Amino acid sequence: MAELRQVHGSDNTFFLLDQTTLGAPLPQTTLIQLAQRLCDRTTGLNGGADGLLVVDAAAQAVGKMTVINADGTLAKMCGNGIRTVTRYLSEKTGQSRFIIQTDQAPLEVHVDRVLAPGVKTYGAEISPVSFAAAALPFAALDHEQIIDTVLPQIHPTFKFTAVAVPNPHLIAFVPEAALTGPELEAIGKRLNAPNPYFPEGVNVTFATIEGPDTLFARTYERGVGFTNACGTGMSATSIAFVLAHPEMAALDRLITVYNPGGMVQTIVHRVDARYWVELIGNATTIALIAIPDQALAAGDFAGAQVALTGEAEQYEAFGRTLPYRDLVPTI
Incomplete structure (x- = not known):
């Protein structure tokens, strides 16, 4: 058996x-x-x-x-x-x-x-981490790296960060109302169908900042659709949090990430130029x-x-x- x-x-x-x-x-x-x-x-x-x-x-x-x-x-x-x-x-x-x-x-x-x-x-260690266009990959977005940047080809106002951990992720920090609004599913479906921007598809996460070192994240996962949680998504979102909002999060500090299925904790590390995330849950x-x-x-x-x-x-x-x-x- x-x-x-x-x-x-x-x-x-x-x-x-x-x-x-x-x-x-x-x-x-x-x-x-x-x-x-x-x-x-x-x-x-x-x-x-x-x-x-x-x-x-x-x-x-x-x-x-x-x-x-x-x-x-x-x-x-x-x-x-x-x-x-x-x-x-x-x-x-x-x-x-x-x-x-x-x-x-x-x-x-x-x-x-x-x-x-x-x-x-x-x-668990989550790595390797890369921001390079070739690692995700992405194209036709007029950037070599995307960190807290408006991408009008994707959405007129949301600021995105793109990072491979090594799964490819596209993250935006949004108001709470956007977590259940139509944008996340629309963007997720669009970027996981044939498209010129992420030709191999991409996981899309919307996150809200609930306080210092505290997030709520929801992911439209490549190959799955909406999930209760995405571990690499929450890891990538933690990196984006540290980079885009240093007043609220920092390297080597515990971050709590809530999600529809519960919560995890993360710690973002950087050794020389290498990022990695400790994911605990x-x-x-x-x-x-x-x-x-x-x-x-x-x-x-x-x-x-x-x-x-x-x-x-x-x-x-x-x-x-x-x-x-x-x-x-x-x-």
Whole structure:
């Protein structure tokens, strides 16, 4: 029997599959089809998810993480997902600080102090970071870098920052009313359809400044659409916060980022010219799922045995204590 885990970070939900436990690893084409079937919000397993996290063996790390979005596209990185993989590998190996290999870089991860009773918490390095047009990529916007800049091609008044972490992100600090207004979805859909500005698409985040070192962020995620939270989005938004609003945030200082699914904490670091972000937040196991190997490979979930852990309710109790919870409804 294969074991899947249904997990979430800030209510950004995933299925987690450790291929080292299978008789043979599944080929990428099968994994992509599996992700699409598992994650479908109507027909998928146990309500679906935002993506599939695949764990494989790695030569110089505890494991390698590959991220497949709900639509079958591959993501360079996933900040909420890597925390759940960190928890899984920490519990599997007994290690509290180690390296996870991603498609872009080896990243240091660790067990962190708990945010609340029953809410297991982990920290992960988010890097590499780049502002270069080629890294996102973007074009036809008349800039080599975009930091707190009006882009009339995108919106007449909002100021944007573009940063790859390494997922590409476009961030604007907006009034609270814009969080649920039409602009975010319109911009997200436009820039993730064929367009001359972000030819490979881009994650779009609107954020409001709620006070010193405090944000609320909402993301339209490439390959997914609206999510309850986007870990790399909140990391990128924290960098933009430090750069665009130094009177409210600073390097090496804890930032709290609320989102429709809860909250995370971030610390933006700079060493010489290199930025990186420490992303701290929950890693919740919703369910343990046993399924025959052949059925898993075929995407047949009829015989899956789903055992709920109760952790989702513990996280929900924590969420009810948070401010700004009602700014945007959860998905």
